[in-house]
Every structure is written in C-alpha cells, then in structure tokens.
Amino acid sequence: QKExxxxxxxxxxxxxxxxxxxxxxxxxxxxxxxxxxxYSGKSPELIMFIYSNGDxxxxxxxxxxxxASQYVSLLIRDSxxxxxxxxxxxxxxxxxxxxxxxxxxxxxxxx
Amino acid sequence: xxxxxxxxxxxxxxxGQNVTFRCDPISEHNRLYWYRQTLGQGPEFLTYFQNEAQxxxxxxxxxxxxxxxxxxxxxxxxxQRTEQGxxxxxxxxxxxxxxxxxxxxxxxxxxxxx
Numbered sequence: 001q002k003e004x005x006x007x008x009x010x011x012x013x014x015x016x017x018x019x020x021x022x023x024x025x026x027x028x029x030x031x032x033x034x035x036x037x038x039y040s041g042k043s044p045e046l047i048m049f050i051y052s053n054g055d056x057x058x059x060x061x062x063x064x065x066x067x068a069s070q071y072v073s074l075l076i077r078d079s080x081x082x083x084x085x086x087x088x089x090x091x092x093x094x095x096x097x098x099x100x101x102x103x104x105x106x107x108x109x110x111x
Numbered sequence: 112x113x114x115x116x117x118x119x120x121x122x123x124x125x126x127g128q129n130v131t132f133r134c135d136p137i138s139e140h141n142r143l144y145w146y147r148q149t150l151g152q153g154p155e156f157l158t159y160f161q162n163e164a165q166x167x168x169x170x171x172x173x174x175x176x177x178x179x180x181x182x183x184x185x186x187x188x189x190x191q192r193t194e195q196g197x198x199x200x201x202x203x204x205x206x207x208x209x210x211x212x213x214x215x216x217x218x219x220x221x222x223x224x225x
Contacts, residue, residue: 004153006153043202043218043219044202045216046214088154090153097142097144097166098156098169099156101154103152104151104152104153
C-alpha cells in the first residue's frame with residue numbers, strides 16, 4: 001500500500017464547475033498536508049496547505065482535512081481551463097522534514 | 112534572485128557512467144531538498160540538508176547516490192555507475208524558516224540513461 005494515494009485520473013470537468021480531488025494517507029503521525037499543482041513539463045508549485053481538521057479556503061481553492069479518516073481533499077470552484085494540470089497531494093509526518101507525495105491526479109477542465 | 116536554479120537541464124549518459132547535478136537554492140534559504148520524479152508519478156524524496164548538514168536521507172536511496180552541500184549554499188547530487196532505472200527528473204527544492212513549509216522547486220534535471 002502506498003503511503004499517499006490519489007486517483008490518477010484524468011478527472012474531466014466542464015469550465016465553471018467544481019473539481020473535487022481526493023487523497024488518502026496511511027501514516028497517522030502525519031502533521032502537515034499540502035496540495036501542489038504541476039503543469040506538464042514544469043516543476044510543482046504549492047497552492048494550499050492545511051494542518052487542522054476542517055476546511056481552509058483561499059480564493060477558488062478549499063482544502064479539507066479529516067484526520068480520523070486520514071483523508072485530504074481539494075475543491076476548485078469555478079474551474080478554468082488554466083486549472084488543467086496534475087495535482088499532487090503531499091504529507092509530512094512529525095518524524096522529519098521530508099514530504100511524501102502521492103502519484104497525482106490529472107485534471108482536465110474543458111471549455 | 113529569480114528562484115532555484117538547476118544545472119544541467121538535460122543529461123544523456125551511457126549506463127555505467129557517473130553524473131553530477133548542481134542545485135543553487137534561493138540565496139536566503141538554508142534548507143535544501145532533492146527529489147526524483149518519474150513520468151506519471153509524484154516526486155520521491157531523496158535527501159535533505161539544513162545548511163551544510165545532511166540531516167535526512169531516504170532509506171531507499173542506493174549507495175551509488177551521494178549528495179553534498181559543502182558551504183551551505185549550492186548542492187551537488189552525484190550518481191555513480193548509472194543504471195537505466197536512474198532515468199528520471201531530479202528536482203531540487205529549497206525553503207527557510209521564513210517560508211515555513213512551502214518548498215520552492217527548481218526546473219529539474221532530466222536524466223536519460225541509455
């Protein structure tokens with residue numbers, strides 16, 4: 001079992017819709033949770049991080065964390081074609097500084 | 112300073128050769144990370160430096176891999192006796208206490224082992 005799991009997709013949504021991306025993790029000692037966006041051929045860039053259970057909103061993005069269920073999600077409201085990318089979920093445990101990444105979900109937003 | 116710089120952008124080598132990559136982090140950043148990413152996968156952690164000290168190293172990392180950060184500034188990653196399975200994008204990232212947990216990634220070095 002991978003430590004951080006994501007559906008590889010592609011997840012296809014129409015422009016203007018809500019895109020919902022999900023991630024599960026296995027290490028209950030995980031403390032910090034991140035969503036990175038990676039455009040094809042580019043390096044990852046951080047878009048959201050969350051530490052506490054519940055929701056965290058930043059513009060069109062909402063990160064949701066449920067530690068009891070070991071589940072993290074990212075919602076993208078009013079999806080735009082420019083949101084088309086691979087979204088990587090990453091987790092840091094309290095044991096060190098390394099991030100463990102999931103395999104990523106490819107999102108396609110169709111005009 | 113425009114960001115994390117990696118050199119070279121691409122490297123093609125024959126199996127069995129040694130290769131070395133360089134990473135120049137953002138100048139104020141004292142934390143430096145190396146990751147490896149293959150097509151369709153997320154980045155895989157290799158090693159972590161705080162200043163010049165190598166504090167973490169992946170247990171999966173072969174002893175053919177070695178990294179240094181001699182003066183706490185730039186870092187090098189060397190792969191000895193390369194194998195075809197080493198073909199990947201090698202990503203460097205940096206951060207500091209000021210940036211918190213946000214990692215700034217470089218553009219990577221794409222390694223192809225023939």
